[in-house]
Amino acid sequence: MMRINCSGCSLLCDDILVNTNGTIIEQVIGACKKGKQRMDQLNAKNRIISPMIRKNKELQKVSWEEALNKVKEIVKNSSKPLLYGFSTTSCEAQLKGLELAKRINGFIDSNSIICQGKVLNAAKDSGITLTTLAEIINKADLLILWGANIADSIPRLLNKALFSRGKFRLTGREIKTIIIIDPIKTASFEVMQMRDTALYIQSDKDIDLIRFLKEKISTSKEISENKIAGLDKEDLKRLIINLTNAEYGVIFVGQGLLRPNPEYNVLKELIELVRVINSKNEKGRISLTLLGGHYNMIGFEHVSLSFYGKNHSLQFSDNILIKTSDTIVSKVANDDFDCSIIVGTDPISNFPYFLSNKLASKPLILIDNKKSATMEVADVFLPSSLTGIECDGLAYRFDHVPIQLKKILNPPNGVLSDEEILNNIIKKINNK
Amino acid sequence: MEIYPFLPKTNCKKCGYPTCMAFALALLQGKAKVDDCTPLIDEKKYKENHEKLKELMGGAEGKEKELHIDVDKDLCDGCGICVTACPVNARYCLPTLSGKAPDYPPEKHQLFQVTDGKCELLDLKSCRRIEAEGRERECTVCENYCPRKAIKINYV
Numbered sequence: 025m026m027r028i029n030c031s032g033c034s035l036l037c038d039d040i041l042v043n044t045n046g047t048i049i050e051q052v053i054g055a056c057k058k059g060k061q062r063m064d065q066l067n068a069k070n071r072i073i074s075p076m077i078r079k080n081k082e083l084q085k086v087s088w089e090e091a092l093n094k095v096k097e098i099v100k101n102s103s104k105p106l107l108y109g110f111s112t113t114s115c116e117a118q119l120k121g122l123e124l125a126k127r128i129n130g131f132i133d134s135n136s137i138i139c140q141g142k143v144l145n146a147a148k149d150s151g152i153t154l155t156t157l158a159e160i161i162n163k164a165d166l167l168i169l170w171g172a173n174i175a176d177s178i179p180r181l182l183n184k185a186l187f188s189r190g191k192f193r194l195t196g197r198e199i200k201t202i203i204i205i206d207p208i209k210t211a212s213f214e215v216m217q218m219r220d221t222a223l224y225i226q227s228d229k230d231i232d233l234i235r236f237l238k239e240k241i242s243t244s245k246e247i248s249e250n251k252i253a254g255l256d257k258e259d260l261k262r263l264i265i266n267l268t269n270a271e272y273g274v275i276f277v278g279q280g281l282l283r284p285n286p287e288y289n290v291l292k293e294l295i296e297l298v299r300v301i302n303s304k305n306e307k308g309r310i311s312l313t314l315l316g317g318h319y320n321m322i323g324f325e326h327v328s329l330s331f332y333g334k335n336h337s338l339q340f341s342d343n344i345l346i347k348t349s350d351t352i353v354s355k356v357a358n359d360d361f362d363c364s365i366i367v368g369t370d371p372i373s374n375f376p377y378f379l380s381n382k383l384a385s386k387p388l389i390l391i392d393n394k395k396s397a398t399m400e401v402a403d404v405f406l407p408s409s410l411t412g413i414e415c416d417g418l419a420y421r422f423d424h425v426p427i428q429l430k431k432i433l434n435p436p437n438g439v440l441s442d443e444e445i446l447n448n449i450i451k452k453i454n455n456k
Numbered sequence: 457m458e459i460y461p462f463l464p465k466t467n468c469k470k471c472g473y474p475t476c477m478a479f480a481l482a483l484l485q486g487k488a489k490v491d492d493c494t495p496l497i498d499e500k501k502y503k504e505n506h507e508k509l510k511e512l513m514g515g516a517e518g519k520e521k522e523l524h525i526d527v528d529k530d531l532c533d534g535c536g537i538c539v540t541a542c543p544v545n546a547r548y549c550l551p552t553l554s555g556k557a558p559d560y561p562p563e564k565h566q567l568f569q570v571t572d573g574k575c576e577l578l579d580l581k582s583c584r585r586i587e588a589e590g591r592e593r594e595c596t597v598c599e600n601y602c603p604r605k606a607i608k609i610n611y612v
Contacts (some may be wrong), residue, residue: 025562028581037557039551039556040557041557041559041560051572052557052572052573053557053560053569053570053571054536054557054570055532055534055570055573056533056536056570056573057533057534059534059573060534060572060573061573158592161554161555162554175535175552175603179534179536180535180536181553182535182537183535183536183537183539183555184554184555185543185555186542187555187601188540188552188554188555189539189546189553189554190553190554194553196541196546197541197601210602211603211604214603214604214605215537215601215603219491220459248583259531302551323601348591375593437468
């Protein structure tokens with residue numbers, strides 16, 4: 025039995041025990057269904073372990089030398105390459121990806137620009153108060169899920185945040201309060217007990233609730249309206265009392281708050297609301313937490329910010345970083361590229377049709393470990409190994425804490441890690 | 457429980473148990489009979505309740521029943537809330553206090569363990585419903601706190 029760090033989601037649990045016989049994993053103790061699915065990917069039916077090139081509209085197995093030569097040919101014939109993905113790879117591979125983009129004058133971006141990266145971008149002017157998992161376990165007594173369904177996306181987070189008995193909360197579940205704000209009933213509502221509140225807010229009316237709370241908390245006036253965004257007066261009173269009397273509160277920001285709007289910015293107003301609550305709360309404070317699906321989405325922001333000075337959407341030209349206001353969405357929508365390299369993600373099934381159509385019409389190179397919709401339109405496929413099981417790497421948790429992932433098994437014959445593949449591409453392009 | 461609403465709920469102690477709730481539990485476990493509650497037979501207003509109770513219990517009165525805790529493997533998603541919330545686990549396995557998974561091999565008194573992404577019941581002997589005394593025998597923490605409603609307690 026050996027102890028490993030799971031790489032199923034962005035919680036990166038470090039209390040998992042596995043039993044192996046040298047080639048496969050036989051028994052897993054402590055991991056949820058997402059972790060078990062990640063361990064099963066080793067010998068899954070849709071795993072592909074040899075490089076492939078598309079000839080006569082069919083993908084055929086080839087050697088590494090031939091596949092890398094084809095990659096070099098595609099990149100040399102293009103002047104505006106695009107690199108995308110990098111949220112399921114280690115930090116070392118992300119650094120190699122940035123080096124490759126600089127070498128070929130490309131545009132590089134990661135999954136966080138369409139996900140939790142929006143919250144960090146909204147905090148550029150004013151700053152943001154974040155918290156870590158150890159503080160949530162030991163100190164939190166108020167949890168608010170705003171547009172998030174944790175029971176389905178990160179199953180063990182409810183276990184660790186709500187039911188644990190931390191150092192200052194030894195009584196456990198009975199002393200903690202949870203408030204869920206969501207338009208429909210989801211699986212997370214099943215954990216609510218007597219003192220918790222369920223707020224069924226109207227769709228797309230979060231901005232009304234935020235502005236109402238900011239006004240009432242900063243001026244301490246009586247509530248005169250009957251309904252705000254579909255919520256009753258009694259529920260709103262309870263929410264305000266909970267927010268201003270909590271000793272340590274945490275707001276989990278989910279996908280429900282990330283829809284963009286041209287008239288206002290919901291995330292900037294939410295950060296301002298947290299600042300107002302903290303100035304009125306005498307006993308304690310409230311913090312924000314961001315959630316993520318892939319296990320190293322935050323890592324790309326740290327790596328690119330430390331080494332190149334910008335945390336998203338980097339455009340290189342003549343070996344230097346130039347100023348741009350484009351993102352991956354605007355680049356693809358305006359047809360401003362002529363080939364793409366996709367690493368560890370599946371944009372053909374996740375993007376809307378008018379974007380994935382344009383991606384599929386140009387040459388596409390895919391670095392992944394399984395069969396997916398993107399593989400059906402790719403011109404070159406390079407197989408990679410699983411980080412955290414078959415190769416080493418560094419990853420960042422959802423609360424910005426770095427965790428080291430270790431290797432416990434050897435990958436199948438001929439399969440390399442993401443970092444080695446990107447390094448081989450750079451060496452091939454540098455050779456005359 | 458379906459038995460408790462039909463009892464007098466006066467806690468008169470004529471059956472020998474301290475509360476009506478304790479008598480209902482003893483009925484479930486087969487340690488008492490419906491006729492032990494004398495107010496049900498003596499007073500006229502409880503006649504309907506008496507017949508309903510006799511019907512509910514059927515022919516299984518007085519036979520010793522065993523505790524069964526069933527985990528539905530199709531509904532379970534491996535979140536581990538039962539491992540953290542169970543008071544027996546919290547007393548004997550130190551890592552569960554901060555939400556972590558307990559060590560392997562499991563402790564002598566550990567009840568729940570998450571194996572291969574599903575919850576597994578290890579050893580029923582240490583459950584509070586069998587060993588403890590007083591109000592602790594009515595412990596329903598694992599059944600109440602499971603978000604997928606995959607754990608069921610029944611007597612067979």
